[in-house]
Amino acid sequence: MKPLARLRLDPKGKASVLEADPSLGLEGNGLPCALLVQGQDPFGRPLCSRCPVQRELRRGAYRASTPLLFKGRRLRCQGYREKDGFLVELYPERAEPPNLLLELSRLTQHLLQSPEKLPEALEDFLRTLRQALDMEAAELFLADPEEHHLILTAYEGLHREAFLEKPWFQLGEGYPGIVALKREPLFTHALGKDPRYLRQKVKQLGYQTYICYPLELPQGLIGVLNLASRDPRLDHQEPLETLSRIAPLFASTLYTLLTRLGEVGLQALHQHLYRGEVSEARLAFLKGIQRLSQATGVRLVARGGERWETGFVPPCGMQDCPCWKGKVVGHKNGLPDCPEAQGRPRICLPLWARGEVVAVATLFHARPPRPTTRPAAPTLWLSRLAVPFLFPPSSQERADAPELEIYALGQFRVRHRGKELTSKTFGRRGAFQFFKYLLANKDRALYIDELCETLWPDLPPERARQELYTQVYHLRKTLPGIVEREGDYYRLKLPEDRFLDFERFEELMRKADLEEGLSAFKTLRQALELYKGPLFGDDPYGEWAEAERSYLQERALSGLLRLGELAEALGYLEVAKEAYARALKLEPYLEEAQRRLALLKG
Structure with a gap:
């Protein structure tokens, strides 16, 4: 359905009217949206001054909506995140369901720009899907990269605790596992009598209609999308037709995003290893998992007993952990219990390479996410490309940390x-x-x-x-x-x-001195990544290091100027600006950097 009005808001909330029904009388550009619309809540109080749509969008949601009164008319204000602001649309209160392909397209655009918002964005989309199809619950199970498990990653709807009773299925187990195995949709209007459905609390609440749809690509299964309702008379044909239209795009969006997570994790690892920072590579890998999963702490244990940790990690023997047999286990989260777990909630994930479990990752949360298994599948996809590299077949090939x-x-x-x-x-x-x-x-x-x-x-x-x-x-x-x-x-x-960072810095700088073009550009970037500040920067008054400190800073300055020149020649203008700006931080009165930066900024 075409909206009554479409407004584009800049980051400060100032509106430009793209189109509007003449009956609304929306006139004027450059005004704050609250002043232009002046909407009220159902009780007649000013609403736009405390706009819930902008509030949710600024918090990271890709979509938000609220009912409002506009000059006595009941409307719905619906907003979307855009790259440089927001798009706001006004609809009649009882408008037709949204175009789900358009909603999915907006979700895709949002996730490509902000992949860290994956969990919240998925829940927002599930809410839109559930409401459009008149369902009471919607849930998304994502498959791990090896396609051994289906893990509940997003849930939206009523009776959350009942649906979280079992958030993990093996292929062939329960409705999600059967659909994942057969790659065909499955539905029922008599859920309470179906022994294949394993979550008893959902049955006890009276849910009868259940639709389970595979999200599949030529590369394999990415997940399973489920819809549920307590109405046994609900027609399943319309939801199935809708899911058949949106499933390919939804599956490709998820696969692209999750694969990109793995590429980013591997890229960060390689950047450190190229510079010789083996421990930093491992730490970057762990911090990447911690940032994505929002965990309090992360532990990674190899088959040989080697441990890497970051954040708060309670002790755990990891000797009899079922993860070594390929199972996903946890503590206080509906997963099969880990026999050694004590204290805080956790998720233990098997990490596979070459068809075997080579390590176990454990995520600890002071405040568990909802659902508690939400970070599991993204973590496995983040680790997918890096794990075979961290744990190669031969121990002699492994990138061991220097003494x-x-x-x-x-x-x-x-x-x-x-x-x-x-x-x-x-x-x-x-x-x-x-x-x-x-x-x-x-x-x-x-x-x-x-x-x-x-x-x-x-x-x-x-x-x-x-x-x-x-x-x-x-x-x-x-x-x-x-x-x-x-x-x-x-x-x-x-x-x-x-490994000495200043020694490796000098090696890479000498290598770059002998190179030209793109090769020199890449080597210089690696070298200058190592230069994080003056030599012994935490001891700036140590005169005993002044000679070496000055020499290394001069090398860094000349490297940044050359990097800027190479970046300009190669067309990487933003990199050139960054290089000149960084040179000016080291030497504020460096005329060459000032001149080049001024020219680039126009």
């Missing part, structure tokens, strides 16, 4: 054999500072007298020597073999299996 990892560009961080070290780990803060000094002079032999005069100039010679010996003792205790003494001087002895 010693040091990040000194910006905030100083040290990892030894995967464990984070702090100043407390070294026993004395002085040993931590002494280690920084040695790193700043890692290629030099440092005479004892020179060390004493530089680090403890106010102490008597003998007292300074004793302080030096003490710091060396604590440093060797924390990092065995890291310092060696030869006669009257000390030398830093770094292991061969190491």
Whole structure:
């Protein structure tokens, strides 16, 4: 049905009238929407000044609506998110059901721009679908990438708790599993008497009509869409025809989005590994899962017992976990119980590669999402491409973390054999500072007298020597073999299996110096990603590092200018602007960067 009026709102809520029925008398552009429409709620109170549609859209919903009174007429205000604002449409209160293909197109556009809004957007679409087809409940089960399970990802409607009684099905199990296995729709008007339907609470509430439809593509099954009603006389033909029209587009939208999640996860992993940041790659992978699932903490356990963790993660042995046999388990969420789970709710997911479970991911939530299994399927799709890379067939091929990892560009961080070290780990803060000094002079032999005069100039010679010996003792205790003494001087002895961000930065910069065009552009971007700030940026007044700090900053500045020039030549103008702006943050009065940035901005 054509709307009575269509308005486009900018991010500040100012409206432009695209079209309007003359009877509405909507005139004027550039006014706030609230001032233009001046709608009221059913009780005659001002509504537009506290517009619920804009409120929901600003919170991230792709669609929102509310009834309103406009000059005595009962209308429905319906809004959609757009790239640079909102689209608002006014309909009669009792309008025809929305065009579901158009709604699905808007959902697709929204998700391509904001994939992190997947759960909320899916629920918004299910609400529209349910209301358009006069159903009481709608639910979406997504298949895991291996097509072993169907996991409840979105639910909208009445009696939520009853439908969450069993949020996980194997193929062939229950209505969703049967439809997934046969790839054919299934419906009934006598749900209470059908033994194939396994959620008893739903039956007890009197639900009779149930329609289950597969979401299928040539690549395979992506999920199952279900609709339910307590009315046994409801005609199933119209919903089936509607689902047959929207299912292909809905399935392709979901597959595209979920596949893109996997590509993004793999890309983040590769970027770190190319720079040699193995532990950072693992941490980025875990944080990607945590961000997508909105979990309090995430744990990843490999077959060999290796563990990666981020956030708050309660202890768990993971020895007898059914996930190793390919099952999805959990705690306090309707999933099969994990035998070792205690305390907070969790979801344990098997991660597959080459037809076997190679790791288990556990998601912890302080406040479980609704449904509690909502993040499970997106997490599995995010992990799909990265897991085979993290867990290759041969242990020799695996990207193991170096024995010693040091990040000194910006905030100083040290990892030894995967464990984070702090100043407390070294026993004395002085040993931590002494280690920084040695790193700043890692290629030099440092005479004892020179060390004493530089680090403890106010102490008597003998007292300074004793302080030096003490710091060396604590440093060797924390990092065995890291310092060696030869006669009257000390030398830093770094292991061969190491990663130093400033060392890798210089390697990539030298590589870029020998390259041209796109190859140099890519290498420079990788190198400059490592430069997160001045050398030992958390110790800016350490004069002992000033020479090396200045040298690395000059390298970064020249690299940013060259990156900007290459980006301009290749047509990547936004990258060029970013490079020049970043150079100006390092050196605010750099004339070349100022000039180039001004030209690009016009």
